[in-house]
Amino acid sequence: MQPFKPVLLEAVGVPDGQTIASYRSRGGYEPLEQVLKQKQPVDVVEMVKASGLRGRGGAGFSTGLKWTFLPKDHPGPIYLCINADESEPGTFNNRILMEDDPHQVIEGIILSAYATRASTAYIYLRYEYPQSWQRLQTAIDEAYAAGYLGKNIKGSSFSLDIYLHRGAAAYICGEETGLIESLEGKRAWPRIKPPFPAIEGLFRKPTVVNNIETMACVAQIARRGVDWFRSIGVPADPNNPRDPGSYGPKLYCLSGHVERPGCYETPLGITARQLIDEFGGGVWKGRKAKAVIPGGISMGLMTEAELDTPLDFAGPGKVGCLGLGTAAVVVIDETVSIVDFLHNSCRFFAHESCGQCTPCREGTSWSLRMLERIKAGKGRLRDLDLLAEIGNTMGMMPGSTICGLADGAAWPIKNAIKKFRGEFEDYIKQTNPQGWMVTDPVPALQIVGSH
Amino acid sequence: MIAQPRILTDEMIAQIEALAPRYPNRRALTLPALHIVNAALRYVPLQAVVEIADVLGLAPAEVQDTLTFYQFFHQEKPCGNVRAFVCRSISCALRGGDELLTHLCHKNGIDPYGTTPNGELTIEPAECLGACDFAPCILANDDLLKNMTPETAEAELKKPRARAT
Ligand SMILES: Cc1cc2nc3c(=O)[nH]c(=O)nc-3n(C[C@H](O)[C@H](O)[C@H](O)COP(=O)(O)O)c2cc1C
Ligand code: SF4
Numbered sequence: 001m002q003p004f005k006p007v008l009l010e011a012v013g014v015p016d017g018q019t020i021a022s023y024r025s026r027g028g029y030e031p032l033e034q035v036l037k038q039k040q041p042v043d044v045v046e047m048v049k050a051s052g053l054r055g056r057g058g059a060g061f062s063t064g065l066k067w068t069f070l071p072k073d074h075p076g077p078i079y080l081c082i083n084a085d086e087s088e089p090g091t092f093n094n095r096i097l098m099e100d101d102p103h104q105v106i107e108g109i110i111l112s113a114y115a116t117r118a119s120t121a122y123i124y125l126r127y128e129y130p131q132s133w134q135r136l137q138t139a140i141d142e143a144y145a146a147g148y149l150g151k152n153i154k155g156s157s158f159s160l161d162i163y164l165h166r167g168a169a170a171y172i173c174g175e176e177t178g179l180i181e182s183l184e185g186k187r188a189w190p191r192i193k194p195p196f197p198a199i200e201g202l203f204r205k206p207t208v209v210n211n212i213e214t215m216a217c218v219a220q221i222a223r224r225g226v227d228w229f230r231s232i233g234v235p236a237d238p239n240n241p242r243d244p245g246s247y248g249p250k251l252y253c254l255s256g257h258v259e260r261p262g263c264y265e266t267p268l269g270i271t272a273r274q275l276i277d278e279f280g281g282g283v284w285k286g287r288k289a290k291a292v293i294p295g296g297i298s299m300g301l302m303t304e305a306e307l308d309t310p311l312d313f314a315g316p317g318k319v320g321c322l323g324l325g326t327a328a329v330v331v332i333d334e335t336v337s338i339v340d341f342l343h344n345s346c347r348f349f350a351h352e353s354c355g356q357c358t359p360c361r362e363g364t365s366w367s368l369r370m371l372e373r374i375k376a377g378k379g380r381l382r383d384l385d386l387l388a389e390i391g392n393t394m395g396m397m398p399g400s401t402i403c404g405l406a407d408g409a410a411w412p413i414k415n416a417i418k419k420f421r422g423e424f425e426d427y428i429k430q431t432n433p434q435g436w437m438v439t440d441p442v443p444a445l446q447i448v449g450s451h
Numbered sequence: 452m453i454a455q456p457r458i459l460t461d462e463m464i465a466q467i468e469a470l471a472p473r474y475p476n477r478r479a480l481t482l483p484a485l486h487i488v489n490a491a492l493r494y495v496p497l498q499a500v501v502e503i504a505d506v507l508g509l510a511p512a513e514v515q516d517t518l519t520f521y522q523f524f525h526q527e528k529p530c531g532n533v534r535a536f537v538c539r540s541i542s543c544a545l546r547g548g549d550e551l552l553t554h555l556c557h558k559n560g561i562d563p564y565g566t567t568p569n570g571e572l573t574i575e576p577a578e579c580l581g582a583c584d585f586a587p588c589i590l591a592n593d594d595l596l597k598n599m600t601p602e603t604a605e606a607e608l609k610k611p612r613a614r615a616t
């Protein structure tokens with residue numbers, strides 16, 4: 001295979017790569033000027049649709065198709081919300097794009113706003129990214145000064161303002177309707193869909209929500225073309241009419257127990273093993289992997305035996321994971337107790353559930369309490385069935401919750417118990433020799449910091 | 452009843468008003484306003500909430516409702532000059548994040564979410580800081596502290612730090 005030359009990460013390591021001068025010298029903003037002169041918004045929608053680009057924020061929905069859901073001939077305003085809440089544990093590629101190449105992101109936003117006829121774009125940026133905040137604000141100021149933002153961009157009839165809006169450390173603000181509620185100044189309670197944001201979104205107006213990396217891809221498609229984009233990645237499965245394929249480059253975040261954690265750009269479809277060995281320098285300390293998270297903690301776990309699974313949109317699902325998610329690969333070595341892993345996962349979701357839906361609010365907190373108890377040497381085998389029951393019943397898929405956070409909370413539980421049940425059983429029997437077989441109800445232990 | 456002195460300064464109100472043209476209604480200014488006040492005071496006491504509501508034309512309960520949702524804005528007393536978020540999510544936990552938090556709290560004699568008696572340092576557990584490539588990591592004011600050990604973190608958190616944003 002030809003070694004792949006990074007495109008989205010082209011500016012990483014380039015001195016002053018974040019400046020508009022550097023971005024222009026790499027060919028940036030030239031495509032935007034061409035588009036504004038020669039193309040109608042609908043042409044840009046068609047271009048992005050034809051590229052096969054699927055959203056990089058986690059759900060993998062076709063970007064061009066999402067744009068076509070906006071009402072035709074709407075009097076406006078139409079809003080574009082850029083999701084820079086990036087809070088899925090293991091994920092940091094948006095941060096790198098915003099810090100090292102903010103103009104690539106901004107050009108993508110301008111092109112997408114043109115396509116969707118939005119004249120205001122909000123970038124919802126998580127609080128914990130002060131460096132991204134500064135880099136983006138500087139880049140936005142530069143873009144205004146250069147005439148790429150503001151009124152009548154480059155002499156066209158198209159006008160656009162981009163505003164940064166800062167979050168306040170809540171994972172749920174990454175869910176697109178939670179983001180919208182938060183932007184409106186309310187608690188970030190996700191909305192029941194439909195109506196989808198394209199019909200009724202921010203300030204009750206038609207709205208598109210897209211991820212930062214999706215924006216960078218739009219900029220590159222405009223620069224390098226649809227054929228270039230479709231020449232990369234995994235083509236649609238001809239035997240599966242519902243598979244739209246996994247085209248384009250992807251930023252994989254590699255962390256946990258690897259020698260060289262980092263953000264690596266490769267064509268979609270690299271396997272976890274290749275990523276770990278060829279980019280990450282292998283599992284650290286010469287150890288073996290016990291389990292690997294394929295795309296952020298919500299996606300569940302792959303075992304060592306499943307590491308040859310291609311990380312395209314369809315791959316992780318074939319081994320029982322929720323999906324590709326954010327393509328954040330976290331390596332867990334053989335010395336880690338699976339009980340500790342699941343405790344960490346349950347603590348995260350118990351902390352981040354917005355509390356709106358009972359199965360999620362109670363399920364996440366109850367599962368954490370059980371894991372606390374198991375860790376404290378008071379586990380019973382019966383707890384594993386109860387955990388599995390929680391995992392099987394909370395989420396949008398079983399139909400019991402408003403948003404996908406609950407599915408993301410359920411998946412690590414389901415995968416861990418299914419794929420590592422023996423280890424859980426051994427742990428429980430060893431740490432609770434007197435009581436592992438008890439099936440009576442147990443009073444929950446006091447726990448700290450799970451609100 | 453004697454009127455309490457106003458907490459929101461003219462400057463804070465001007466900063467809030469400067470953002471108003473960005474949004475079609477004033478409720479959307481809630482989070483920006485909370486951030487502006489929090490950046491200046493290191494907390495958002497209830498009276499500030501009432502005043503923000505007044506500026507935005509909202510009920511205090513609406514602002515308070517939003518504020519409490521995030522658990523980010525302290526209300527009882529100001530955060531320390533350095534507010535340190537210690538990541539405890541998976542990639543950091545795999546490399547010692549929980550131990551880091553325990554160590555730092557112990558050495559500074561405070562519980563998680565607590566502030567040292569001299570008002571210098573607040574330590575809070577955080578979920579993934581989006582810097583898992585530098586695990587375990589800490590966000591201290593605007594500085595990302597990378598690849599921390601208990602010893603390096605202890606030393607780093609003794610340093611004074613600017614607060615730019
Ligand atoms: C609980 C939850 C958290 C999410 N967090 C993020 C996030 O931080 N960033 C993001 O882009 N998408 C996130 N998403 C997905 C968004 O809802 C939405 O699908 C995405 O922003 C759309 O952009 P895209 O089509 O460009 O991927 C999250 C979804 C859920 C259910
Ligand atoms: S599933 Fe959970 S996070 Fe999502 S809306 Fe319901 S309670 Fe909130």
Ligand code: FES
Nearest residue numbers: 538543580582583
């Ligand atoms: S898990 Fe700590 S920064 Fe991501």
